[in-house]
Amino acid sequence: MSAHKWQFSARFRRHAFGWRSDTPIQRIKEALAEIKLVARKEPVVAAEGAVTLLEKLSPALEQVDSSSGSLGSAVNRAIDTLVPIIAKANVEPDVRQQWLERLWQALENDGIPYLELLGEYWGELCATPEMAAKWADKFLPLVEYIWVPQESGRGFFKGTIACLASFYAAGRHEQLLTLLGRAPFRWWHYHQWGVKALVAMGKKAEAVRYAEQLRGVNDPGWQIAESCEAILLSSGMAEEAYRRYALEANRGATNLATFRAIVRKYPNVAPEQILRDLINSTPGAEGKWFAAAKDAGLFGVAIELVNNSPTDPRTLVRAARDFAVSQPEFAVASGLAALRWLALGHGYDITVLDVLDAYSTVLHAAEKAGRDIQQVKGQIVDLLSGTPVGKQFLKTVLSHPQ
Known part of the structure; x- marks a missing residue:
């Protein structure tokens, strides 16, 4: 070389x-x-x-x-x-x-x-399996040694995971399971290799049971769910995979990312059903699924959410602005919801410009929807009339919005 x-x-x-x-x-x-x-x-x-x-x-x-x-x-x-x-x-x-x-x-x-x-x-x-077998045998004595209780406790070996991975790659699945049976801790970090070994042996139902038995206080539940979901999907059991594991296994960085991931993975489940299931999984935070509902074109569900659960006012104003032409009624409802949650003190570092932006966006959407502008202004006045004492910021700003 x-x-x-x-x-x-x-x-x-x-x-x-x-x-x-x-x-x-x-x-x-x-x-x-x-x-x-x-x-x-x-x-x-x-x-x-x-x-x-x-x-x-x-x-x-x-x-x-x-x-x-x-x-x-x-x-x-x-x-x-x-x-x-x-x-x-x-x-x-x-x-x-x-x-x-x-x-x-x-x-x-x-x-x-x-x-x-x-x-x-x-x-x-x-x-290659041959090279993996060679390294499995190299690592094995030390793994066995540290997994036997000593007077001073148990030791630590950096090659433990590498040993398990080598046994798996070598196709020595029965030996791997036997070795894991002597593991001192029921850690997913170790026993995931047992799940993989059982799958490789064609024992998928047993692999799911094995994985489920590893759930505990400190185990990563979403990783266990992800593994079980993959096993069921590979077995053609999509309905059971969705029912048991989809919501836990596909949590993304945002609620929208979570929704999209599940929709992609389960094309036979209606997006609204997926969304409803996700909403039900987070009681008290329903409004945080507004973006997912909007993204799916479920505008009625989106408005239902924000009328009953707090949602970031800036997110609602952006939605009102973006859909003023294509979905003007939805835009009006989003803008009114933004003003309502602003009036109730929601939102971070809200400024005068944020309030004026929400107000003007509602009126613009109302115009596109063919609404009576004076009637919409009246709705805004009624909305603010119930503002708690100490939440007069919006009333002050909107007293002369022009």
Whole structure:
């Protein structure tokens, strides 16, 4: 394999960065771009570069402040990107063994830790069942040792997850389940490999039961639900998957993202039914599903929500503005709801401009809907007449809105 001069190499010297995380995050992105560019034409060279970068990451980042979590996320994304490049490279077993030895050394020396995610991917990095079996046997004695109670407690071994992943990749599923039966803790982090092993053995119903038995105070319920949902879907049991797991397994960063994810995954379930089920799953926060209802074109449901549950006034004003022409009645209702929740003290850092914007948007939508403008103004007056004492801000602003 010919030597390749990597530009990123010199930038990832030990303690190359100060305490700020913005520069190392940018350097990681640049290094990934460099490796991916080489991978287009020289996949083996790129894989060697990927191993080199993973070796250098932890020593270079030791002094960086990682308290925000952004640097750890950047490293995890880098691992997600680099592992397939290493795994897919077509090399002789001795070369792959050398790469794995180097990565294992990096993982052992990783003090922060940054590279612990590598263990999850160890089976993929091995690339063949034979190589995975070799590493499973290498890790096994230490895993068995730390899982036996000692007088001083139990030990810790960085290769535990890598061992489980190796057994799975080697196809040694019965041995994996036997080993997990001796695990001292019922952690999903460990026992997810048992679920995977049972699925690989064709025992899908047993895999779901196995996963469900792992639920506990500290276990990630959504990950268990996600795994069970995938098993049921792969078995053609979409109705049961939706009923038991869809709402828990597909939580996104926003309610809208959650709704969209479930709609994509379950095309045979009516979007309104999905939305109603999601709304019922969050009692007291119904109004937060307004954006999902609007996105689905369920305008009646959207207005029903915001008339009965607080919703961010700025979100309602944006909806009124965006739909003033295409759905003017919905826009009017959204704007009136925005004024109502503003009057009741909802919204963050509300200014005079926010109030005037809501007022003018309602009138614009009313005009597009062919409504009597004076009648709508009267509705606004009636709406504000019930404002609690101390919530006179809107009345003051709108006393001379022009």
